[in-house]
Amino acid sequence: MPYKGEFSNKIMHERLIKNPEFQKRLKELRVAYDTPNRDITSEIRQMFRIIDTEDASKNVKIVFAVDGSYTDIPINNNIPSARIGIANFCASVVKLDELKKSAQYEFLDPHEFNDTYTTGLLTFVGPLANIIEEGKTTTSQSIRYAIYKFMCNKPFDETLPLINTLYTILKEGNDKTVESFNCPNPECNEHIEWDLEKDNINPKKCPGCGEEVYLTDWLRLHEAVEEDFESTSILSRLTQVVEHLLVFNLIQTCLSNQTLVSLPFSMAFILDRPLAIYGEPAKLHRYILKYYHKLMQNKNTPLIIFGLAKSGRLKDHFELLERRMKEIGEEIPKNAVMLVSDAYRFKYIQQRPKRNEYFGQEISWGQDFLFYSKEAKKFVVSLPYSVDEKKKEYYEKMIFNIDSYSTLPTVLDLINKITTDLYEDAILPVALAHRYASISLKPSKQILEMFARELIK
Numbered sequence: 001m002p003y004k005g006e007f008s009n010k011i012m013h014e015r016l017i018k019n020p021e022f023q024k025r026l027k028e029l030r031v032a033y034d035t036p037n038r039d040i041t042s043e044i045r046q047m048f049r050i051i052d053t054e055d056a057s058k059n060v061k062i063v064f065a066v067d068g069s070y071t072d073i074p075i076n077n078n079i080p081s082a083r084i085g086i087a088n089f090c091a092s093v094v095k096l097d098e099l100k101k102s103a104q105y106e107f108l109d110p111h112e113f114n115d116t117y118t119t120g121l122l123t124f125v126g127p128l129a130n131i132i133e134e135g136k137t138t139t140s141q142s143i144r145y146a147i148y149k150f151m152c153n154k155p156f157d158e159t160l161p162l163i164n165t166l167y168t169i170l171k172e173g174n175d176k177t178v179e180s181f182n183c184p185n186p187e188c189n190e191h192i193e194w195d196l197e198k199d200n201i202n203p204k205k206c207p208g209c210g211e212e213v214y215l216t217d218w219l220r221l222h223e224a225v226e227e228d229f230e231s232t233s234i235l236s237r238l239t240q241v242v243e244h245l246l247v248f249n250l251i252q253t254c255l256s257n258q259t260l261v262s263l264p265f266s267m268a269f270i271l272d273r274p275l276a277i278y279g280e281p282a283k284l285h286r287y288i289l290k291y292y293h294k295l296m297q298n299k300n301t302p303l304i305i306f307g308l309a310k311s312g313r314l315k316d317h318f319e320l321l322e323r324r325m326k327e328i329g330e331e332i333p334k335n336a337v338m339l340v341s342d343a344y345r346f347k348y349i350q351q352r353p354k355r356n357e358y359f360g361q362e363i364s365w366g367q368d369f370l371f372y373s374k375e376a377k378k379f380v381v382s383l384p385y386s387v388d389e390k391k392k393e394y395y396e397k398m399i400f401n402i403d404s405y406s407t408l409p410t411v412l413d414l415i416n417k418i419t420t421d422l423y424e425d426a427i428l429p430v431a432l433a434h435r436y437a438s439i440s441l442k443p444s445k446q447i448l449e450m451f452a453r454e455l456i457k
């Protein structure tokens with residue numbers, strides 16, 4: 001059932017569209033970036049490189065996929081402005097060698113799967129607008145506390161809280177030993193210094209105002225809350241951070257366990273989003289990029305992490321491209337991939353940002369690719385940049401050089417493999433649950449140990 005307001009909005013909308021004045025006005029507006037015309041479309045076809053993916057992912061035995069969703073709800077019918085935010089994270093670990101027999105395919109409602117406490121891995125519940133935690137005086141204070149408490153969760157076993165993963169990423173993804181950030185109290189101008197050698201994850205008091213400060217305040221998520229507005233942007237910011245932390249938390253959980261120490265290198269970690277951190281916590285992306293490369297130092301095998309974007313401009317562009325090609329009787333070659341360089345992006349997809357020279361300079365730790373799979377499905381894939389830092393001199397030579405991405409064939413082969421008979425934009429943890437027999441929706445250290453033992457056999 002739609003809400004009352006939503007329903008009348010829809011009627012308004014329909015009336016507006018039929019209005020001749022509106023129609024006239026519409027003719028004066030145009031789409032800023034469209035897919036190129038026929039001649040160019042043919043040229044773009046050449047930019048897709050067919051690559052040999054045969055068996056490239058044979059060393060990947062286990063896939064971990066994570067997906068977060070969020071919503072906000074009023075807590076009291078009489079005060080609709082008082083809202084809490086809920087973010088739910090679902091994840092799955094599957095062993096790739098055991099496909100389900102088709103008779104065993106059962107129906108799994110993605111909404112039910114995604115939105116319930118019982119099947120989710122973790123659920124965040126926190127104040128959003130006009131709600132405070134006991135003992136706190138402002139919404140901002142309450143949300144900072146709620147985020148801190150949530151980050152103390154140990155998702156995969158009883159040893160490693162998410163906040164420790166944040167701590168390690170800050171420490172390892174950085175040359176500095178002290179992180180400093182503004183005191184979260186808006187009335188205080190003090191800098192909080194977090195010594196990554198000596199301090200731990202415990203809260204401390206601001207030396208200026210005495211406010212309780214958490215390491216998670218470094219993320220600045222609370223700044224996405226406006227006391228007088230209802231906005232879910234904090235939930236979207238939180239969700240992307242937590243999805244990233246979950247991947248690295250699982251990797252760290254394995255690395256600190258003797259039985260599991262080599263397991264991450266037989267796994268693939270998939271995020272249902274581009275490899276980027278948007279908004280207030282954006283700076284985290286640099287630390288992640290550096291840390292990711294550090295994890296692979298002195299290792300012969302790469303760590304496979306990639307993102308799949310379900311929506312956005314690239315996805316739209318890819319859809320249009322496919323349609324335009326068909327109109328001129330051409331096709332994008334199958335099992336072919338195109339690296340989306342800035343030259344391409346700023347020509348066909350969007351405007352060059354005003355403040356930065358490169359796309360995603362302040363947010364991305366991954367490079368986007370358009371992949372047209374063996375079965376003619378379209379995927380927007382994002383792979384960690386091939387260098388650990390985004391220096392200017394690296395862009396043309398490395399970042400936009402498809403040959404510098406050694407894990408690309410593995411990733412694409414894997415996508416071909418796991419997405420057979422699935423929708424392009426399926427919720428991945430759910431989709432995998434449909435297809436594979438050995439699956440855990442609440443991955444834990446014990447389950448990974450079991451998988452690891454079976455792999456050794």
Ligand SMILES: [Zn+2]
Nearest residue numbers: 183188206209
């Ligand atoms: Zn202070």
